[in-house]
Amino acid sequence: xxxxxxxxxxxxxxxxxxxxPTGYLTLGGARTALYNYxxxxxxxxxxxLRIEDTDLVRSTQAFTDGILxxxxxxxxxxxxxxxxxxxxxxxxxxxxxxxxxxxxxFYREDPGKGTGVVFKMPEGIKLRVDxxxxxxxxxxxxxxxxxVIVKSDxxxxxxxxxxxxxxxxxxxxxxxxxxxxxxxxxxxxLYEGMxxxxxxxxxxxxxxxxxxxxxxxxxxxxxxxxxxxxxxxPDALFNFLSLLGWSPGENIELMPKNEIIxxxxxxxxKHTPAQFNFKKLDWMNSHYIKNLEPAxxxxxxxxxxxxxxxxxxxxxxxxxxxxxxxxxxxxxxxRDFVEATGFLFHDDVTYxxxxxxxxxxxxxxKEVLQDVFSGVNNLGEFSHASLETLLRNISENRKxxxxxxxxxxxxxxxxxxxSPGIFETMELxxxxxxxxxxxxxxxL
RNA sequence: GCCCCGAUCGUCUAACCUGGUUUAGGACACAGGUUUUUCAAGUCUGCAAUACGGGUUCAAAUCCCGUUCGGGGCACCA
Numbered sequence: 043x044x045x046x047x048x049x050x051x052x053x054x055x056x057x058x059x060x061x062x063p064t065g066y067l068t069l070g071g072a073r074t075a076l077y078n079y080x081x082x083x084x085x086x087x088x089x090x091l092r093i094e095d096t097d098l099v100r101s102t103q104a105f106t107d108g109i110l111x112x113x114x115x116x117x118x119x120x121x122x123x124x125x126x127x128x129x130x131x132x133x134x135x136x137x138x139x140x141x142x143x144x145x146x147x148f149y150r151e152d153p154g155k156g157t158g159v160v161f162k163m164p165e166g167i168k169l170r171v172d173x174x175x176x177x178x179x180x181x182x183x184x185x186x187x188x189x190v191i192v193k194s195d196x197x198x199x200x201x202x203x204x205x206x207x208x209x210x211x212x213x214x215x216x217x218x219x220x221x222x223x224x225x226x227x228x229x230x231x232l233y234e235g236m237x238x239x240x241x242x243x244x245x246x247x248x249x250x251x252x253x254x255x256x257x258x259x260x261x262x263x264x265x266x267x268x269x270x271x272x273x274x275x276p277d278a279l280f281n282f283l284s285l286l287g288w289s290p291g292e293n294i295e296l297m298p299k300n301e302i303i304x305x306x307x308x309x310x311x312k313h314t315p316a317q318f319n320f321k322k323l324d325w326m327n328s329h330y331i332k333n334l335e336p337a338x339x340x341x342x343x344x345x346x347x348x349x350x351x352x353x354x355x356x357x358x359x360x361x362x363x364x365x366x367x368x369x370x371x372x373x374x375x376x377r378d379f380v381e382a383t384g385f386l387f388h389d390d391v392t393y394x395x396x397x398x399x400x401x402x403x404x405x406x407x408k409e410v411l412q413d414v415f416s417g418v419n420n421l422g423e424f425s426h427a428s429l430e431t432l433l434r435n436i437s438e439n440r441k442x443x444x445x446x447x448x449x450x451x452x453x454x455x456x457x458x459x460x461s462p463g464i465f466e467t468m469e470l471x472x473x474x475x476x477x478x479x480x481x482x483x484x485x486l
Numbered sequence: 487g488c489c490c491c492g493a494u495c496g497u498c499u500a501a502c503c504u505g506g507u508u509u510a511g512g513a514c515a516c517a518g519g520u521u522u523u524u525c526a527a528g529u530c531u532g533c534a535a536u537a538c539g540g541g542u543u544c545a546a547a548u549c550c551c552g553u554u555c556g557g558g559g560c561a562c563c564a
Contacts, residue, residue, distance in 0.1 A: 193562040
């Protein structure tokens with residue numbers, strides 16, 4: 043494939059992300075924004091945010107707010123904007139009038155909709171897109187139709203407003219989804235018709251859903267806010283999205299934001315579409331959860347626990363940190379904390395019947411639980427160390443494997459067979475809860 | 487239908503531009519071993535791919551052509 047050189051002048055390149063506020067920020071949109079952001083930061087250029095709200099019917103302020111919030115959440119700060127196309131109507135009108143005056147565009151009546159303005163596609167010319175990712179792509183104008191540039195409601199169309207704005211905002215590189223390739227020759231014809239310089243283009247491959255079609259609402263979770271709600275960390279999603287169609291080589295995958303910026307180049311962006319791999323996102327998210335600073339993790343988890351009705355403040359600050367540190371090893375998403383720590387906050391345990399059958403009901407287990415109950419009651423200090431001594435002793439005296447001690451307690455205390463280490467868990471639950479639940483388990 | 491883009495393990499990808507260093511590497515997932523206090527995590531091992539057919543060349547995953555398959559676009563949506 044013929045290569046097109048990027049040549050971004052350091053500190054001079056200008057890129058933009060131009061979402062239309064007709065929905066929340068989708069994963070595909072976020073990835074497009076991300077690649078623009080990475081390009082700008084890597085080359086120390088400028089990242090512009092422009093809201094393409096020229097669809098009067100479908101655009102809403104709520105969606106605009108949602109998009110800005112998602113951008114902030116993912117940590118993609120912009121340098122200029124947000125600019126709103128709906129506030130630039132006079133500018134588009136000026137350019138449209140000029141084209142009409144020069145005979146390059148004309149009014150056209152649509153029987154259903156009214157009078158709009160249409161740009162006449164020049165005949166018999168070749169329109170060449172110098173694509174940074176795909177190489178040169180040539181279109182014959184004979185296959186292209188005239189382009190509507192102003193709708194009958196007076197608003198510019200996407201293809202027109204986009205060209206005028208990119209030119210006026212001095213955008214040097216247009217990085218957008220593959221699905222815009224076929225719009226590009228029309229836009230180039232408009233640039234040329236208005237005598238404006240044509241920017242460079244980089245069409246990045248689409249993100250596909252599990253059925254291999256363009257990722258959309260049909261594929262379930264598709265917006266950034268949903269991923270936030272599901273308990274994914276912004277840095278994890280940032281990292282994951284960066285790898286969907288780009289790779290630094292060298293077999294590196296887990297990278298902090300600054301390293302991604304440092305390594306990102308448009309030359310290394312693939313030209314093949316990528317399927318979204320939820321399992322890998324989970325894995326990556328768990329990695330970020332494991333490595334987050336305790337205080338930051340707590341700040342993220344606490345609201346979720348509170349929202350679930352848990353009285354987190356019954357633990358002091360130190361124990362709150364202990365709690366997140368204990369459970370982070372087992373969490374793939376922040377939501378997992380809610381499920382896993384429930385027993386610590388509920389007055390009563392919800393016993394898993396099978397677990398009770400296997401680890402509490404047997405006579406041997408009851409004897410163990412009785413030992414633990416009296417042992418705990420006689421314990422001077424209720425700590426990890428004293429609990430360990432106690433349980434090890436019981437295990438030795440009864441000639442039982444440690445597992446046969448730990449599991450009955452675990453089920454008695456948490457209602458289930460899964461938890462962090464038994465000493466840590468007991469210590470965190472506290473003496474009162476432990477004795478109360480041992481007593482209850484003994485009645486089963 | 488027309489125009490355009492694309493094709494490496496199930497998935498994300500490396501190697502492709504600049505052909506030989508490749509018995510095609512890594513990651514996720516999956517399977518097994520190990521560790522162990524349950525579950526995870528960790529660690530070790532295994533499974534698994536150059537769509538097909540022609541060229542070019544001493545040599546092709548890599549360059550060229552075709553076929554097939556997949557995707558995108560063809561709005562007074564963006």
